[in-house]
Amino acid sequence: MRYGAVATNPPEWFALQMGMVPLPILDTLLGPIQGRALIAAERLGLFEALSAGPATAEALAKTRGLDRECTTLVLRLIRAMGYVDLADGRFALSKLGEAHFGRAARESYRAFVEYGLPQWEMVSRIEEVVKTGAGIDFHEHHDAGEWDAYQRAMVENARGFGWFVAKHMPVPAGATSCIDIAGAHGLIGAMLCRKHPGLRSTVLDRAEALPRARQIAESLGHADVVTFREGDLRRDELGSGLDVALLCNILHHFTPAENVEILRRTKKALKPGGSVGIFDIETPADDAAPDAAGDAFALYFRITSTSSCFRGDDYVGWLREAGFSQTRVVRSVKMPSRMLVIGTT
Ligand SMILES: C[S@@+](CC[C@H](N)C(=O)[O-])C[C@H]1O[C@@H](n2cnc3c(N)ncnc32)[C@H](O)[C@@H]1O
Incomplete structure (x- = not known):
């Protein structure tokens, strides 16, 4: 299995084929920020709130006591990862999001994602371990x-x-x-x-x-x-x-x-x-x-x-x-x- 940049439209595909995508930048920042946004969405209660039904970023931020702009940024990124959809200005759990983060999730990973934070802290010590x-x-x-x-x-x-x-x-x-x-x-x-x-x-x-x-x-x-x-x-x-x-x-x-x-x-x-x-x-x-x-x-x-x-x-x-x-x-x-x-x- 590989995990990495996936083109979602022809220009991106072309750029990837031509070696014009700065993959080291993506690999250094994009993967980690995705993982971290997912963990944050769980820890800040966004998945919990979305399991109750679709909501605007503003409403979610208000009910969870969060900053509206930053909440929107997190929601947009987890939408790019496929866990939420956006329709009529309201975010909702996607099918994938329902499966793993919904109240009746058939395969819940909420606790696993929450445990992501200690896991991140351990992984950040990689150089020490390799030395x-x-x-x-x-x-x-x-x-x-x-x-x-x-x-x-x-x-x-x-x-x-x-x-x-x-x-x-x-x-x-x-x-x-x-x-x-x-x-x-x-x-x-x-x-x-x-x-x-x-x-x-x-x-x-x-x-x-x-x-x-x-x-x-x-x-x-x-x-x-x-x-x-x-x-x-x-x-x-x-x-x-x-x-x-x-x-x-x-x-x-x-x-x-x-x-x-x-x-x-x-x-x-x-x-x-x-x-x-x-x-x-x-x-x-x-x-x-x-x-x-x-x-x-x-x-x-x-x-x-x-x-x-x-x-x-x-x-x-x-x-x-x-x-x-x-x-x-x-x-x-x-x-x-x-x-x-x-x-x-
Ligand atoms: C990764 S979990 C696996 C749990 C379960 N076997 C599974 O596959 O889902 C590892 C478990 O091993 C336990 N464990 C670690 N070191 C142990 C030890 N020396 N003696 C007994 N249990 C230990 C941990 O407390 C933890 O519950």
Whole structure:
């Protein structure tokens, strides 16, 4: 996938073809200001206000206590991004805006966008990380408000891929117990439980995550199948005699040696015939075609964690080292740049 300047009319197309568009200026300013305007629109309540119906910039500015001119500028930019339309002088959520920011959004990303601000702050430290190689390890530094925003953002992200894990994860017949390691909101384990009646999931996560994670589970109505336990997956007991273990979007925080150790301990917690599933972003191979999404996420996680994204083959190797068999990587065109790596005890 690429992300960049897209011509919207023939003169622009011509200028792009002729190399007459100053792409470095656009890349330095246009992408970032778009992202930042989107975050601001959410944080300043413009999406919330627009979910109630179309409104002029003036009315929106007045109800939200904002400057009219600057509000108009933000609205115009998010209109250029496709999230709002303008008709008869009134802004309204577009179809795309409704889908992601409306009151009945089918795929809400409001919390994820709100969490964009801490993410921006971390990314702005890129030079420091590239010079030292020492990632930020944000789990050690977030304040209470950031933990809250992080957990709310993660559940929105999980809604987009949970079905994939639930569909492809092998679950032994008659399975009753799943550990959702670093499972946060618990949605992935819950989706697996719904598919396999009789299965119950326990989230193991850091203390800072749990207050909001529990609330999310309640609000999503899966508190009947998910329980929560505080713990550090690097050192605390994972359990014993379990049927299934999930490790979704977590192992990119740890080094290869730490991951082998985590997987060894995961294997010990599972009963014979139990299964493990690792869902994560797959970093592109060194010689792969340029992939702005895969490469950007790889860099993002290298900055924000202490490790990086890996390849399916890396995980397969570590699973085997930890004693798992029947290992395989599931990829799908519906899940670009991501994968589920499976193993059996
Ligand atoms: C990116 S979220 C992933 C949440 C969920 N598995 C998902 O895929 O949506 C990472 C989670 O790992 C938790 N976490 C990070 N380090 C941990 C550790 N050492 N032990 C337990 N949980 C940890 C965080 O608190 C957070 O809830």
